[in-house]
Amino acid sequence: MASVTGGPLVGHARSRPLSQRFRALLLRSEALRGYILLTPTLLVMFLLLVVPLCGMIAFSFFTQVYFDIDFTLTLKNYWSIIKPGAGNTYLGIPFPFETPVYTILLVKSLLMSLVATSVIVLMAYPMAYFIAFRATNHKFLWLVLITVPLWTSYLLRVFAWKVILGHNGVLNSGLISIGVIEEPLGFLLYNPAAVIITLTHAWLAFAILPIYVSLEKIDRSLLEAATDLGDSKLIRFLRVTLPLSLPGVISSALMVFIPTVGDYVTPAQVGGTSGIMIGTIIQRQFGAANNWPLGSALSIFMMLAVTAIVCLFLWGVGNDRIKARGA
Amino acid sequence: MKRAMHLNLLGVYAIFIVALLYGPVLLLPMFSFNDSIYIAFPLKGFTTKWYQEMATNSALLAALMNSLKVGIGVAIVSTVLGLTAAKAVIRHRLPGKTQIVGMIMLPLLLPSLFLGIALLIILRKVFSVDLSLWTIGAGHVLICMPFSMLILIARLEGFDKSLEEASLDLGENAWGTFWHVTFPLALPGVISSLLLSFTTSLDEFVIAFFLGGNDTTLPLFIWSQLRFPAKLPGVLALGSCILVLSIVIVVLAEVVRRRGVQSSKPTVF
Numbered sequence: 001m002a003s004v005t006g007g008p009l010v011g012h013a014r015s016r017p018l019s020q021r022f023r024a025l026l027l028r029s030e031a032l033r034g035y036i037l038l039t040p041t042l043l044v045m046f047l048l049l050v051v052p053l054c055g056m057i058a059f060s061f062f063t064q065v066y067f068d069i070d071f072t073l074t075l076k077n078y079w080s081i082i083k084p085g086a087g088n089t090y091l092g093i094p095f096p097f098e099t100p101v102y103t104i105l106l107v108k109s110l111l112m113s114l115v116a117t118s119v120i121v122l123m124a125y126p127m128a129y130f131i132a133f134r135a136t137n138h139k140f141l142w143l144v145l146i147t148v149p150l151w152t153s154y155l156l157r158v159f160a161w162k163v164i165l166g167h168n169g170v171l172n173s174g175l176i177s178i179g180v181i182e183e184p185l186g187f188l189l190y191n192p193a194a195v196i197i198t199l200t201h202a203w204l205a206f207a208i209l210p211i212y213v214s215l216e217k218i219d220r221s222l223l224e225a226a227t228d229l230g231d232s233k234l235i236r237f238l239r240v241t242l243p244l245s246l247p248g249v250i251s252s253a254l255m256v257f258i259p260t261v262g263d264y265v266t267p268a269q270v271g272g273t274s275g276i277m278i279g280t281i282i283q284r285q286f287g288a289a290n291n292w293p294l295g296s297a298l299s300i301f302m303m304l305a306v307t308a309i310v311c312l313f314l315w316g317v318g319n320d321r322i323k324a325r326g327a
Numbered sequence: 328m329k330r331a332m333h334l335n336l337l338g339v340y341a342i343f344i345v346a347l348l349y350g351p352v353l354l355l356p357m358f359s360f361n362d363s364i365y366i367a368f369p370l371k372g373f374t375t376k377w378y379q380e381m382a383t384n385s386a387l388l389a390a391l392m393n394s395l396k397v398g399i400g401v402a403i404v405s406t407v408l409g410l411t412a413a414k415a416v417i418r419h420r421l422p423g424k425t426q427i428v429g430m431i432m433l434p435l436l437l438p439s440l441f442l443g444i445a446l447l448i449i450l451r452k453v454f455s456v457d458l459s460l461w462t463i464g465a466g467h468v469l470i471c472m473p474f475s476m477l478i479l480i481a482r483l484e485g486f487d488k489s490l491e492e493a494s495l496d497l498g499e500n501a502w503g504t505f506w507h508v509t510f511p512l513a514l515p516g517v518i519s520s521l522l523l524s525f526t527t528s529l530d531e532f533v534i535a536f537f538l539g540g541n542d543t544t545l546p547l548f549i550w551s552q553l554r555f556p557a558k559l560p561g562v563l564a565l566g567s568c569i570l571v572l573s574i575v576i577v578v579l580a581e582v583v584r585r586r587g588v589q590s591s592k593p594t595v596f
Contacts, residue, residue, distance in 0.1 A: 034419025038427065041412035041472065045431055048469040052445035059448050069452065123344065130341040142341070144581045149348045151523060151577040153530035155546050156566045159553065160351040163358070163366050170354060173367030205348055255436065262438025264533055269553070279440050286444060286537070296448065299441055 060297035069293065077297035102281065102298060106305055109261050109277040112192055116199040117257040120207045121249060123200070128211035128248070129241075132218075143212075149205045158269045161198040165189040165270065190272025198266050203259075207252035214248025215241070250317060254310060261306050262299075278302050355570060359563035366559060377564035387565065390548035394529050397460050397544060401467040402524040408468070409475025409520055410513065414505075416476075417483040418491070428476075435473045442469060443537035450538070458540025466534035471524040478523065478584065482516025483509075519580035526573045545569060 016024075025032065060077055063070040085098025095103050131142045149157070164170045165188040172184040188194065218241065226236040264279040271277065278298070285295025358366045362374035381387060412431065416424055434442055446466050450456045490512065494504040510517070532546035539547055549565060552558040 030419050031421055034415040034421045037411050037415035037419070038421075041408045041415075041431065041476075042427070044408055044468065044472070048446065048465055049430075049434060049442075052442075052449040055449040055453055056445040059452070126337060126340050127344045130337045134337055135341070140585060143585070144578060145345050146348065147581055148574055148577050149352070151526050151530070152352065152570055152573045153532075153546065153566070155530070155532045155549060156355065156570060157352055159549075159562070159566065160354055163354060163559075164351055166366075168365055168367050170358075170367065173365075173369075177368045201347065201351060204344070208344075258436050259438045262440045264440045279438070282440060282444065286447065292448060292452070295444065299444055303437075303441060 056296045057300060059293050060300050062293045064291045064293050067290075077294045078301065080294065081297065081301055102278075102301070105276065105278045105281055106302060108192075109279070109302075110305065110309065112196055112277065113199070113257050113260040116196045116203070116260055117253055119196070119200050120204050120256050121211075121253050123204060124207035124211055124252060125245075125249065128208050128215055128245075131208075131212050132215035146205050146208050150209075154202060155265055157202045158198055158266050161194070161201065162189065162269050165194055165197075189270055190275060192271070192275045194270040194272075195267050195275040195277070198270050199260050199263065202266065203256045207256050210252040210255065211245060211248040214245045218244045246317070246321075250314070253313075258306055258310065262302055352570065355563050356567040359560065359567045361560070364557055364560055366563065377560045378568075380561055381564050381568075384561070386543070387545075387548055390543045390545050393460055393542055394545040397464045397467060398525045398528040400464050401471055401528040402521045404464075405468050405471035405475045405524045406479075406517060406520045408472050409479050410517060412472075412476050413479035413483055414509065417480055418488065431476055432473045434470050439470065439531070439533040440537075442466065443534040446534070447537045458538055458542070460542050460544075462538040462540070463535045463542070463544060464528075466538045467528040467531055470531065470534065471527050474527065475520040475524055478520045479513060479516045482513050482584070486512050515583045519584035522576045522580035522583075526576050529569070530573060 059069075061073045061075065063072070063074055063076055080099060081097075081102045083098040084096055085100075087094060087096035087098075088100040088104065089095065090100075090104040090108065093107075095107075097103055127146070131139060131146075135142045162169075166172070167184050167186065167189065169189070171188060172181070175181045176184065222240055222244070223236060226240045231239060261277075262279045262282070263277060264283050267275050267277040267280050268283075271280070282295050282298045282302070285291045285298065289295075358370075359377055360373055360375065361370050362372040362376070363370075415421065416428060421427065443466065446462070446469075447458075450458070450462055450465075456462060491504055491508050494508045495501070499507065529544075530546060532550065535544050535547055536550065543551070545565070549562055552562050
């Protein structure tokens with residue numbers, strides 16, 4: 001088809017109307033047709049992601065004056081997060097800032113997410129391994145079983161834990177009715193541990209799939225070769241299976257860690273005052289505290305910290321792999 | 328013998344994980360039939376009154392209608408955008424493809440709080456748009472489109488490009504080829520993308536929380552009820568209905584999609 005229209009066009013391109021020249025170009029350039037197909041999607045992404053992120057960055061340099069915004073560019077919001085002062089200590093670490101609550105909450109959120117992510121990846125790995133290597137007959141069923149919870153309401157999954165851990169909740173009343181305890185245990189809900197438990201449950205299914213995919217991709221003949229060359233099962237796992245599944249482990253760790261740092265629902269429902277995270281205080285700037293510029297600065301501060309940790313992690317993993325290859 | 332032991336241990340662990348994933352969530356339907364306003368053991372007796380109350384709650388029904396409107400709209404828009412983008416990425420050699428796909432996938436990775444705030448700022452302070460179901464829908468398209476695109480990429484990768492080329496060679500134009508060849512082959516992916524986008528929108532809370540204004544969707548309605556202990560059994564009944572609906576939709580989508588895939592390549596989505 002291209003040759004029919006393309007042939008005569010080459011010589012007379014300049015004398016043809018613009019629309020026909022455009023059509024000819026379209027027929028010849030595969031990439032151009034691809035970009036045209038992509039245009040609506042990219043436009044939507046630009047309007048709903050790029051523009052809002054730029055707006056948020058711009059806002060973080062403005063100031064809130066009562067109900068109005070002062071549009072003079074300033075670093076005041078960022079400065080208020082890290083301004084030196086008397087400070088406070090958290091977990092024995094001094095935070096010498098005038099308003100230490102922001103940095104303390106950030107570090108606390110990062111730590112809580114790191115703990116939850118580690119637990120999740122450790123719990124997800126054997127499950128993924130089981131589906132990839134052992135569940136030969138009912139693989140489809142197992143995959144559906146772990147996919148379904150991903151798509152059910154996050155709010156309801158978190159709410160379920162509030163119901164379980166509450167003072168008069170399922171766990172306490174259950175234990176009382178079977179006679180294990182006499183008084184409700186007060187320490188179950190409204191603390192960091194409750195947040196970590198809830199996060200672990202809510203994000204576990206997410207972590208299984210990437211690990212499963214990387215395990216499933218492993219060429220089975222490599223495993224046979226390792227066995228033939230005399231590796232025991234454990235050594236084979238450590239030398240072949242685990243390194244080859246590392247990309248899946250890394251992507252599932254990132255897929256859980258990054259979103260959970262900024263979680264708002266879980267700390268609000270089961271965290272109480274001791275379990276609040278950075279997301280709680282960011283949300284407050286857009287609600288009761290009504291300081292949108294500071295809220296923007298805190299969000300960006302949070303994402304920068306997350307990005308730094310992710311880069312550090314990937315760099316560390318990369319270094320390890322290079323070393324392993326060199327050895 | 329040793330092998331059988333190993334298999335059993337992992338199998339037991341797998342069953343434990345599935346029980347852990349489903350157990351807490353299944354408490355909601357269980358207690359929704361309990362004849363007590365306290366969500367605690369021992370169970371008092373069977374009742375359907377929480378479900379009956381639900382049917383007469385006009386605020387709830389309004390929220391349901393809103394959720395359906397947003398969900399259906401979001402499902403259609405994100406599937407159309409996901410399909411065109413997936414076709415562009417799979418069928419055309421594009422310079423910068425990795426970066427483009429990476430950018431489209433970004434909303435899956437960012438905390439929804441972050442996306443909600445960014446959208447809130449731009450909508451309210453820059454464009455002075457009033458918050459409504461439309462703004463919720465825009466936010467939901469942002470997080471549903473990456474899913475749609477992933478599902479449809481997997482689907483388009485699963486069948487041979489030469490089917491489309493054959494259609495073009497036999498004289499069908501690009502539009503006809505799309506409707507008579509590509510679309511029918513991609514249909515299982517399209518259906519599952521519609522269903523999964525719909526449930527994602529139906530269940531999404533944080534973005535709706537920031538962009539909802541005075542309009543309420545079901546998760547926002549649930550959130551507003553959580554402060555009142557007397558309302559909790561009603562929330563359980565409503566939550567159970569949403570859970571059952573989501574599970575039915577997701578299982579349907581999964582069956583349509585995974586059964587339809589011709590290649591045995593493992594896919595995440």
